[in-house]
Amino acid sequence: MAEGKCPVVHNVASGGTKITDWWPGRLRLNILRQQNAVSNPLDRDVDYRKAFASIDYQQLKKDIAAVMTDSQPWWPADFGHYGGLFIRMAWHSSGTYRVFDGRGGGGQGQQRFAPLNSWPDNVSLDKARRLLWPVKQKYGQKISWADLLLLTGNVALESMGFKTFGFSGGRTDTWEPDQATYWGGESAWMGNDVRYAGASPSDPKAHAEGLETPVAASHMGLIYVNPEGPNGNPDPVAAAEDIRVTFGRMGMNDEETVALIAGGHSFGKTHGAAGGDYQGPEPEAAGLEAQGLGWKGSYQTGVGKDAITSGLEVTWTKTPTHWSNKYLEYLFKYDWELEKSPGGANQWVAKTNDLIVPDAFDPNKKLKPRMLTTDLSLRFDPAYEKISRRFLADIDQFADAFARAWFKLLHRDLGPRSLYIGPEAPKEDLIWQDPIPAVNYPVIDASDVANLKKSVLGAGLAPNKLISAAWASASTFRGSDKRGGANGGRIRLLPQRDWPVNNPAQLAEVLKVLETVQAAFNKSASGGKQVSIADLVVLGGTAAVEQAAGQAVPFLPGRADASQEQTDVESAAFLEPNADGFRNYGKSSDRGRTEEQLIDRAQLLNLTPPELTVLIGGLRVLDINYDGSKTGVLTDKAGVLSNDFFINLLNMATEWRPATNDKIPDSYVGFDRATGQERWTASRVDLVFGSQAELRALAEVYASSDGGEKFVRNFIAAWTKVMNADRFDVKV
Numbered sequence: 001m002a003e004g005k006c007p008v009v010h011n012v013a014s015g016g017t018k019i020t021d022w023w024p025g026r027l028r029l030n031i032l033r034q035q036n037a038v039s040n041p042l043d044r045d046v047d048y049r050k051a052f053a054s055i056d057y058q059q060l061k062k063d064i065a066a067v068m069t070d071s072q073p074w075w076p077a078d079f080g081h082y083g084g085l086f087i088r089m090a091w092h093s094s095g096t097y098r099v100f101d102g103r104g105g106g107g108q109g110q111q112r113f114a115p116l117n118s119w120p121d122n123v124s125l126d127k128a129r130r131l132l133w134p135v136k137q138k139y140g141q142k143i144s145w146a147d148l149l150l151l152t153g154n155v156a157l158e159s160m161g162f163k164t165f166g167f168s169g170g171r172t173d174t175w176e177p178d179q180a181t182y183w184g185g186e187s188a189w190m191g192n193d194v195r196y197a198g199a200s201p202s203d204p205k206a207h208a209e210g211l212e213t214p215v216a217a218s219h220m221g222l223i224y225v226n227p228e229g230p231n232g233n234p235d236p237v238a239a240a241e242d243i244r245v246t247f248g249r250m251g252m253n254d255e256e257t258v259a260l261i262a263g264g265h266s267f268g269k270t271h272g273a274a275g276g277d278y279q280g281p282e283p284e285a286a287g288l289e290a291q292g293l294g295w296k297g298s299y300q301t302g303v304g305k306d307a308i309t310s311g312l313e314v315t316w317t318k319t320p321t322h323w324s325n326k327y328l329e330y331l332f333k334y335d336w337e338l339e340k341s342p343g344g345a346n347q348w349v350a351k352t353n354d355l356i357v358p359d360a361f362d363p364n365k366k367l368k369p370r371m372l373t374t375d376l377s378l379r380f381d382p383a384y385e386k387i388s389r390r391f392l393a394d395i396d397q398f399a400d401a402f403a404r405a406w407f408k409l410l411h412r413d414l415g416p417r418s419l420y421i422g423p424e425a426p427k428e429d430l431i432w433q434d435p436i437p438a439v440n441y442p443v444i445d446a447s448d449v450a451n452l453k454k455s456v457l458g459a460g461l462a463p464n465k466l467i468s469a470a471w472a473s474a475s476t477f478r479g480s481d482k483r484g485g486a487n488g489g490r491i492r493l494l495p496q497r498d499w500p501v502n503n504p505a506q507l508a509e510v511l512k513v514l515e516t517v518q519a520a521f522n523k524s525a526s527g528g529k530q531v532s533i534a535d536l537v538v539l540g541g542t543a544a545v546e547q548a549a550g551q552a553v554p555f556l557p558g559r560a561d562a563s564q565e566q567t568d569v570e571s572a573a574f575l576e577p578n579a580d581g582f583r584n585y586g587k588s589s590d591r592g593r594t595e596e597q598l599i600d601r602a603q604l605l606n607l608t609p610p611e612l613t614v615l616i617g618g619l620r621v622l623d624i625n626y627d628g629s630k631t632g633v634l635t636d637k638a639g640v641l642s643n644d645f646f647i648n649l650l651n652m653a654t655e656w657r658p659a660t661n662d663k664i665p666d667s668y669v670g671f672d673r674a675t676g677q678e679r680w681t682a683s684r685v686d687l688v689f690g691s692q693a694e695l696r697a698l699a700e701v702y703a704s705s706d707g708g709e710k711f712v713r714n715f716i717a718a719w720t721k722v723m724n725a726d727r728f729d730v731k732v
């Protein structure tokens with residue numbers, strides 16, 4: 001090499017070797033600062049809910065409906081109708097939702113961005129979104145892409161004769177790829193078995209249940225399962241086990257699952273015109289001239305009859321653009337024979353001479369009914385079969401089940417019903433919405449709040465127990481699907497009151513006292529005023545923080561108490577944290593160290609890195625560890641809201657060593673360097689604020705001589721944010 005000549009080999013656009021290339025296990029603090037104001041082009045004062053309300057909604061629906069049959073030469077519509085394609089677009093937008101962390105789903109319009117825009121399962125949905133661009137352009141910021149993609153699914157169904165259950169708008173768009181969602185650890189699309197623990201594929205049930213948490217799809221790049229069967233094995237019974245697990249993780253039971261698959265596949269067709277490598281690169285990898293589209297087909301015309309999407313070539317019914325129960329009828333009427341699609345994929349053809357299914361582009365051609373392996377699961381899995389036969393016998397029941405399951409699919413991550421907007425928002429309470437009764441009594445005022453604070457603080461409970469209970473209640477909130485939070489008072493109900501992280505015995509003690517205070521207040525309050533336990537839990541914790549801080553902490557009343565009957569115990573169980581660093585609860589696993597799990601929870605709570613930091617420092621000195629331990633309580637005056645945690649953590653007089661006691665694997669001991677005396681114990685979560693460079697930088701701010709007042713102020717703000725995270729009733 002000539003001296004002085006730079007050996008440039010890097011692609012500059014890639015930014016060179018990144019920090020995460022050198023240290024892949026680095027904490028992902030980036031997920032706490034994504035989707036912020038700098039990426040959002042909309043004016044700060046834009047209120048999307050108001051903008052949506054100003055739309056001529058019926059005209060919007062008409063405009064969307066007009067797109068359905070306005071076939072474009074660059075992507076001709078099958079059977080002259082884009083309905084099937086648009087249903088699939090809406091289903092794939094919302095079907096990424098998973099119960100464990102509430103992430104995925106259609107709530108942010110993420111299908112526009114990587115990786116979802118380029119997932120193998122989303123082939124051709126780039127065209128679907130582009131077909132909608134004129135409508136999006138016409139309505140501008142009055143409708144988000146997130147809402148438009150889902151509403152279009154509804155309009156598609158309605159335009160083909162199906163009565164939907166309703167629609168609510170209200171999803172605001174994001175402007176960059178979401179990086180918080182763990183889609184799996186694979187580096188290749190569609191890898192087999194990578195995300196399944198140990199269990200042998202010869203036991204399909206055990207195998208399916210071994211799917212890694214929190215993912216809900218059987219392969220990287222798929223919305224749910226392989227349509228050809230597990231790992232391409234065309235076994236409908238084994239496929240059913242995969243379907244049950246993956247749809248279960250979407251929050252759907254067997255009945256909803258059958259309704260969705262049978263309902264969805266009553267429309268449209270699959271696309272696999274030919275075998276071979278005819279698809280160009282996906283949108284993220286395609287050239288500039290593709291203008292964001294991908295998978296350019298090179299088989300003959302590449303579009304229409306020559307289109308390749310999944311590589312399967314199936315049209316399910318004789319009425320692919322009209323609602324009917326023909327899908328279920330054929331499923332049971334015919335015997336099915338395995339065949340290969342022109343693309344070489346496993347699919348099933350009816351053993352019949354009935355040529356009753358139309359061709360998408362040739363009116364003179366008729367075909368035999370066909371099915372995917374996963375369709376046959378609805379007949380050959382005994383539990384699915386019962387439901388399918390019931391639906392076949394009663395199309396109204398089928399239609400109702402499909403309409404409700406479809407509505408749930410689209411609205412699962414939109415939050416409580418109080419957030420629904422638009423003329424088609426259904427009024428019925430549905431259990432999966434975690435309903436909270438309306439407040440139909442006068443709410444406590446400022447002087448009641450002052451008196452109640454006195455009553456609660458004077459009832460003999462240790463302040464840290466009150467703070468723990470309030471934190472336990474409010475911190476269940478997750479911004480991903482807007483579930484959890486203090487409103488509803490579900491902390492006093494099953495399953496929450498029994499979660500180990502909540503220290504059930506201590507929580508019961510607090511609740512008992514609060515119930516006594518509530519009863520006394522409600523009996524004697526003037527003007528029919530009442531206070532809920534939901535409010536009292538937060539008020540108690542807030543009063544105790546106020547005492548510890550020596551200054552006022554805001555409290556916003558108006559929460560209501562839900563009943564046990566209004567609570568789906570099984571579904572609420574998904575809000576239970578495996579680990580909660582805020583209370584030093586939980587252990588590291590090979591899937592995630594406790595500090596990583598802390599960052600994940602902080603993201604669900606919509607916290608920024610400084611908010612996370614100040615909360616940890618504050619909650620430690622307030623002494624609210626779930627088990628009452630002194631781990632990380634780096635202060636000699638526990639219960640006083642001071643910046644001691646940071647001062648002591650960063651104090652070089654202490655030397656930290658891993659604890660030698662195997663029983664506490666994640667714990668550390670701090671020794672006085674001068675005397676060798678044990679001074680503190682701490683967890684990984686505690687020490688990460690001194691060891692991780694960015695968190696340490698924040699800790700330094702709070703540990704500085706001018707950081708004390710700021711610390712208290714910031715803690716109060718972050719505490720108040722968490723307490724009110726679910727107060728959609730007052731924010732909107």
Ligand code: HEM
Nearest residue numbers: 084085087088091227260261264268269270271309310374
């Ligand atoms: C199309 C698989 C569930 C609605 C397809 C295609 C596949 C597939 C492979 C063909 C894509 C193409 O080549 O164009 C599956 C599997 C499912 C499932 C494995 C679950 C086990 C659903 C659900 C819905 C749905 C729940 C909606 C409620 C549709 C529609 C089409 C379709 C409407 C036709 C698309 C068109 O006409 O272009 N599905 N699907 N599917 N799917 Fe599904």
